[in-house]
Amino acid sequence: PSSTMTMMRPRRQCPRKRDRRAAAMSTRSIHTQNSQPPSWMIRSSFKFFLISLIVFATTCHWCPLSAVAAAESDLVDAKSLAMANRILQKVKDYENPPPSWNMILRVMENSFLAIPDNDSNFYQSSPHEEKARERALHWLAHEDESSANLSDDGYDRGLLQRYALATIYFATGGDDWKECSQKKQSSNNPDSICESDDERYLSPFSHLKWTGINGKNGQVTWLDLSGRGLNSRTFLPLEVTLLSPSLELFWVSENDQLEGSLPNYLHEFQSLVSLSAYKTSVSGTIPESIYTLPKLNSIRLYKSKFEGTISTQIGKLAELKWFWIHENEFTGSVPTEIGQLSKLEGVTLYGNKFTPIENKDDTESHITPIENKDGNISITPMENKDGKSSSSSIIPESLCSLKGKHLKHLWSDCEEGALTPALSEDGGKKAALVVKEGIQACSCCTRCFPRKNGVVAAVN
Secondary structure, eight states: OHHHHHHHSOOOOOHHHHHHHHHHHHHHHHHHHHOOOOHHHHHHHHHHHHHHHHHHHHHOSSSOHHHHHHHHOTTSOHHHHHHHHHHHHHHHHOSSOOTHHHHHHHHHHHHHSOOOOOOTTOOOOOHHHHHHHHHHHHIIIIIOOGGGTSOHHHHHHTHHHHHHHHHHHHHTTGGGOSBSOSSSSOSSOSOOBOSOGGGSTTOSSOGGGSTTEEEETTEEEEEEOTTSOOOBSSSSOGGGGGGTTTOOEEEOOSBTTBOSBOOGGGGGOTTOOEEEOOSBOOEEOOOGGGGGOTTOOEEEOOSSEEEEOOOGGGGGOTTOOEEEOOSSEEEEOOOGGGGGOTTOOEEEOTTSEEOOEEEEESOOTTOOOOOOOTTOOOEEOOBOTTSOEEEEESSOHHHHGGGGTTOOEEEEEEETTOEEEEEOTTSOEEEEEEEOTTSBOOSSOSEEEEEETTEEOOOO
């Protein structure tokens, strides 16, 4: 028992050692209270706070828009944010806006104000397009000095179109354009020529003075960017629709680095008279929406990468005069509805993959001998045993019938060896050429382009 009691008794501490331990603990407590946390801990905590703020801001639906934008992107500062709200308000205030303006409003709200859009059909901007949008906004807010040369009313009236043109400029590599870029010199073009600095893009003067831009009543009516050296994989940004109420001429030809496809929203350009995208790398089909444009009289898409079929809706383009689509990848048959276009003056179809059709006509009223002028070839049909003209061609009879009206230029292709010189009664050769029966050719064309090994070779 005595030994057990001894084992359970608490161990005594040396008074001197106990005092030293208490003093050390007291000192450690005082040091901890007065010291600061390590710097790495402060940085980590601050970084965590910022990340939390961004997550909160991008999912917050009741926060002030300025706070959301500030958290989302440091490129949209207070001045840029004020400009963004100004542009957005003008879109909202526009009377009877085109349908696509609702989409562009949502796109800009998403880009500038970080308002999310959960719609699965929401327009998806490429990173390149997003960057161009931000640069255009920054330019308007910080670099555009036009306010010194324009009245407040004049500047405000043209703000939407000025923003649209700036976005197009940055989205297509404007600083490297061959002509009239903002910079007089660029990496690709040491001398970006321009007749006047006033005509350079993004100059501090009215955008109606910029080269290739024309307008009336303060609105852009002509957009001619041909041969500038546009560089884009997605055609032009959505902001081009901000020009739709007034645009009459839309040309982006001779830009071999311009890719993408013609957008469906082209039907909103109800004032459009001329569309030109030849000698580009633009591909895809001709949108059905184009055939609803009531004033369109010229379509030039030749020597590009277009494909698909020509819609039967082409017959609705009552004002169409010029339809130049040669040397593309179009397929199918040329629709007979093209013969409804009584104002047609020029059609070029050669160098595509159209399906030949059999044309047989009991009369030759649509056949008119053609003089050999300006390099054109006179072609007459060869009669079959029944005395009827017959040839295998991609040209429907309805189009041939327009030869007696305004149609002056009808260019198609034919197979090598499809043409043979006509003989006169005394055995001499006539100036005209005769189409061999059964070989793909055009008996009513003004010019024929023989194909040899799949390659089109012009005949003069």
